[in-house]
Amino acid sequence: GQNIDQPTEMTATEGAIVQINCTYQTSGFNGLFWYQQHAGEAPTFLSYNVLDGLEEKGRFSSFLSRSKGYSYLLLKELQMKDSASYLCAVKDSNYQLIWGAGTKLIIKP
């Protein structure tokens, strides 16, 4: 079966750096997405990786290794507003999105 694994919950300190990992086993690969979802709000798109390597967007970066079935989302200079759930999703060979259960990130002062 197809599977996306990510930690259920992580805690980090304001101003620090945190890395949220995502591993996947899917039938084929057509890209990996990260979404952010604040409590009670809509998930919003953060990043898309289809080739190996690091994509940087301001304080957020996303990394992909297709050979290892692995991605991470790196958040730098953490702010309290970064407290949210982070959802990893992979498009399989049929372009179906397979979702992880999400990682709840708690930022402490």
Added chain:
Amino acid sequence: ETGVTQTPRHLVMGMTNKKSLKCEQHLGHNAMYWYKQSAKKPLELMFVYSLEERVENNSVPSRFSPECPNSSHLFLHLHTLQPEDSALYLCASSQGEHSGANVLTFGAGSRLTVL
């Protein structure tokens, strides 16, 4: 209004009620989706409409009935639901359904509680 709007934001219903969830997108997208989000579980795709035609129905019980009257509006009609159907129902839209990089724009969801 911009983006994807869902109403109502909260709904409490009995098992014998009939209600509907509404979704409207103002982005000019041609694909719309219903997802179910339960605590600590992955998003579950329920229905996909592309160019107003249903292209996917992931073994969803018949007590959930979608309707897409045009490319901007999507409904989810609910009847004789079960308590385990209590969840957050998210609507999303995208430009193109199967292209690799198409990004989903989500609404804030309708929180459903079935008593």
